[in-house]
Amino acid sequence: MRGALRRDELLRATVAVIERAGVAGVSHRAVAAEAGVSVASTTYHFATLDDLLVAALTGAAEDLTAELHERVTELGARPADELARLIEHLLVYRRGRTLAEYELYLQAARRPELREAAAAWLQPLTEIARTFTTNPQKASLLVAALDGLLLQSLVRARPFAQADVAALLAHLR
Amino acid sequence: MRGALRRDELLRATVAVIERAGVAGVSHRAVAAEAGVSVASTTYHFATLDDLLVAALTGAAEDLTAELHERVTELGARPADELARLIEHLLVYRRGRTLAEYELYLQAARRPELREAAAAWLQPLTEIARTFTTNPQKASLLVAALDGLLLQSLVRARPFAQADVAALLAHLR
DNA sequence: AAACAATCAGTACGTCTGTCCTGGTAGTTT
DNA sequence: AAACTACCAGGACAGACGTACTGATTGTTT
Structure with missing residues (x-):
């Protein structure tokens, strides 16, 4: 062993x-x-290479879940600001890792065996959204918006300003 | 020629x-x-293969821009419903194409020469969002949410119910 | 200590790849 | 009609690839 x-x-x-x-x-x-x-x-x-990729995706999903879960508990009185800070963290100090996660995430669209692991990815995000707003529809919308903001920021290679993100997210309380 | x-x-x-x-x-x-x-x-x-991929991305971006621009003018009295219908169209009847576009889109995160074409991708979406709400922050949020909804639907390989999407989007008017 | 199984270094094979090169063909220009 | 150029078929090359095989090594079990 x-x-x-x-x-x-x-x-x-x-x-x-x-x-x-x-x-x-x-x-x-x-x-x-x-x-x-x-x-x-x-x-x-x-x-096979497939085995390797599948294991990497599921492993990365678990890591991210654990890390985000930890941060959920820290969301305090000003959740919009803190969410914006979290996004910046993912985009600046962990940009490469976040990009890798999105690439693996998109793989799941083609590989049914990855779908479960990819779904697990959204769970901590949903958890965060639930502490942000009690309205379940707004929470879903927030998860989608977080996803989109991260993706767009990765592509433009320039994160949005923290304050702007916070102002944006405040619309979904 | x-x-x-x-x-x-x-x-x-x-x-x-x-x-x-x-x-x-x-x-x-x-x-x-x-x-x-x-x-x-x-x-x-x-x-080179790079030439091919870059040309494919920019071409696809132009195609999508033209197509979405056409649909913007059709957004009428019930934009939330019609947006939800557009999303379903992209996810069901054009799923393969939409997935290909997201793969190419993510390529731009690694290739600076693709960044411009990728940015053009968001332009028709922004245009749509502007007809949906006059608040520019809500419009940005809507673009991000549309992006996230599409991405998540591609990965789970099962589009959200049209009515649910419409209800979701209604929160951002 | 002896037998065993897990682990891995080294190597090899067939396949696919990007890219180049040599021609030939068919429109265009003079 | 002759020269030219754009276009593209066919084939070639070296390199990288996935994967399987052969033994060594090393920790574990008996």
Whole structure:
């Protein structure tokens, strides 16, 4: 069972490769080089590339869920401002990671086996939205808007101003 | 100049390949096979794969802009319902195409030369939002929400119910 | 300590890839 | 009609790819 560490390291390396080169850049060799191991080690733990991508997606979804869940509890008296700060965090200090997550997320549109993991992605967002507004329709709208704001910011490579985001979100209380 | 037709056909074939196999499935050979021409014909018009992808993205953005612009004028007395109908159209009758557009859109996050074309993508959406509400902040929020709703629907492979979407959007008037 | 299974380094094979090169063909220009 | 140019078919090349195979190594079990 000593291989579990190696396995986790390979998943970490996979996400690192995606951050740098996108999902298209993922290959057994690229991941092995990133992790500093041999190709055989990657094919041993993940026989096919598909296995590797699926494991990377589900792992990343779990990580994000855990991280966001932690931040939910910190949402206090000024949730719009704090949400805006969270968005900026995801777009600036974790831009590569966030972009990788969106690429993996979009993969789920083509791979039914990823759909469950992708759905899990929205759960912490929904949780955040629920603390923001009690109206369930507004909460759904907020989740969609957060998704769209993140996506647009990634593409324009320039995050919106924090204050503007906060003002925007305030419309959905 | 007779090659212009062939060039357009190659771009159409490229989008068709993306619909079927994603951006990752695009290769000179796959596009040539889809268009029923030789590989040399694709490399003649688009020397590198990058050229092909960039041209496909900008072309798709122009197509969508033209199409959505047409639909803007049709938005009448019940814009929420009609927006919901438009969303369903993009997700059901044009699902493959919409998915391809999102894949290309996300490419822009990594390729600065695509950023302009990607930005053009949002323009018709913004236009639609402006006819929906006069408040510019709500309009921005609506564009983001539309983006998020489309993305989420693509991933869950099941569009939201039209009536629910209409009810959601009504909150942003 | 001996047998075992998990783990991985090294290597190999067939396939697909991007891109280039050599011609040939068919419209255009002079 | 002759020269020219745009276009594209066919094939070639080196490289990267997924994946399978062969042994070594190393921790675990008996």
